[in-house]
Amino acid sequence: MLDKSYPYYVANKPYAPNTDLAVTDKYSGEIAARVAMPDDAAVEKAIAAAVAATGPMKAFKPYQRQAVLEHCVRRFGERQDELAYALCVEAGKPIKDAKGEVVRLIETFKIAAEESVRINGETINLEISARSAGYHGYTRRVPIGPVAFITPFNFPLNLVAHKVAPAIAAGCPFVLKPAERTPLGALIIGQILAETDLPEGAFSVLPLEGRAASPLVTDPRLKMLSFTGGLIGWDLRAQAGHKKVTLELGGNAACIVDGDQGAQLDKVVERIVFGAYYQSGQSCISVQRILAHAAIYDELKSRLVTAVKALKSGDPKDSSTFLGPMIDEAAATRLASWVEEARSAGATVLCGGGRKGAMLEATLLENVPHDARVQRQEVFGPVALMQRVENFDEAIRVANDSDFGLQAGVFTNDLRHAMRAWDELEQGGVIVNDIPSFRVDNMPYGGAKSSGLGLEGVRYAIEDMTELRLMVIRDI
Structure with a gap:
């Protein structure tokens, strides 16, 4: 279901001067496809083209932007099996989860299509004193200009969508660098965008x-880096x-389980196991730290161990597989060494804890020292x-007690505890009665502390990719 080779795209057009980049099947290690790699001249051409497209994209009307996004929604639906298979192969994501990411790709573009025709300003009452009598204020949002996007390997479709779809809706030309280990999904998106006007x-x-x-990153002609x-x-x-920068840099998410959760432990366990081990834990909001009240700790531990041991690992193309490989053997080796470091220190x-190649077993620890890397850093x-x-x-x-602050989960029946968590947790988002791994693609998404700055979520990304422009009119 994969092409043997894929071009890159410069100024809406495909180029295939080589097949220098090998994309591997992350489970088998075999070469699955080859991708053309651009040289410095192609990068310069792409940036110059984006600059030249600034005016035409600004003039491209909202209904035209919406039509482009709706075309993408239709074509993604028609090619969803191909997209899911490419994702399964290039990222090692279990096929059932890959299909779910294609659904999110479609939803994200659908949300952007809706938002593209409601990028509104406001009327400001300036007559707040005699000095400003007869003055009227109005705002509108205008595209920031050409933008640059750099995306990671773990969600090669949806994290691309969260940059590309808002850029089209906002009217910003863009240059996208997908992760070189997982470029196929982004290039298929490029194929579909090339079908539009x-x-x-x-x-x-x-x-x-x-x-x-x-x-x-450095070229001043690009007005924003995401x-x-x-x-x-x-x-x-x-x-x-001087360009605007937005960053989403990960976390080591905590999930609090309050002492009143005894009757709901089955549901809590189901969600924590999903949040911790979905996509082999390679998510910025994966459940990393489970903070359980003493009243339910032992029972929660027993049930978690049973559930984690029952997870099926193996070939991600098998629809019954839950746990596939990490992105490569080096990543699995790195994390296995962190586990051993913690164990040697008393965890x-x-x-x-076992590893075979890029496959790392679903691992659950306790009594982890405060300074262990699995405690302080993002395990991913x-x-x-x-x-x-x-x-x-x-x-x-x-x-x-963390350098990160992306999202946290809190399981509690106490409304006061839920409100305290919202008030006091130093996080971009607090998810009550679910895991920190929960995300819907229209919600604001971004972190505090080392987790980054700025927001994703389609409407919020559009706001970052536009500038507020004021007009004041005086009565004469």
């Missing part, structure tokens, strides 16, 4: 490696000059840890 230069898709992408990935994002922000491995893999807390005050304190 977007102005020439409206988009380029460049599967670049490493430093070859630096012009997307980056999703690791903590290197802060370095990119420092290199970006207890309740289950899992199928590892979670449990910690007993004596009361809700301690749970809040421990959850906040």
Whole structure:
């Protein structure tokens, strides 16, 4: 179901001067497809084309932008099996989850199509004193200009969608660098965009490696950089000059289970296991730290161990597989060493911990030292840890004892505790009675502390990709 080779896109057009980038099947390790890689000249051409397309994209009317996005929704639906299979192969994502990500891709573009025709301003009452009598204020949103996007490997469709769809809705030409290990989904999106009547230069898709992408960060002609990935994002922000920068940089999400959850433990366990091990834990809002009240800790631990041991791992193309490979063997080796480091320092491995190639067993730890990397850093893999807390005050304190703050989950029947969590947890989002891994594509999504700055979620991304422009009219 995959093509043997894929072109890159510059100024809406495909180019295939080579097949230099090999994309591997993350489970078998075999080469699944080859992708053309752009050179420096192609990068320059893409940026120049985006600059030249600034005026035409601004003039491209909202109903025309909506038509482009609706075309994408239709075509994604027609090619959803192909998109899901490509995602399963290039990212190692279990096929049932890959199909779910295609649904989210479609939903994200559908939301953007709706938002594209309601990017509104407001009327401001300026007559607040005699000095401003006869003055009237109005605002509108205008496209920020050409933008650069850099996306990660873990959601190669939906995290691309969360940048591309709002850019089209806002009227911004863009240059996209998908992760070089998982470029196929972005290139299929490029194929579909090339079918539309977007102005020439409206988009380029460049599967670049490493430093070859630096012009997307440093070139002053690009007015915004939106980056999703690791903590290197802060370095990119420092290199970006005067352009606007939004960053989504991950976390080590806490999930609090209050002492009143005894009757709901089956549901709590089901959701925590999903949140911790879905996509082999390679999610920025994966459940990493489970903070359980002493009253239910032992029972929760017992049920979690049973549920985690029951997870089926293996070939992601098998519809019964829950746990597939990590993105590569190096990632699995790195995390396995973190688990061993914690165990050597006194942590207890309740289950899992073994590794074979890129496959790391679903792992649950307890008694993890405060300074262990699995506690302090983002594991980005199928590892979670449990910690007993004596009361809700301690749970809040421990959850906040982190350099990250993307989202947190809180299972509680106490409305006062839910409101306290919303008030006191240093997070971009607090999910009550569910896991921190919950996300709907129209909600604001972004973090505090080292987790980043700015927001995704279609309407909020559109606001970041537009500038508020004021007009004042005086009566004469």
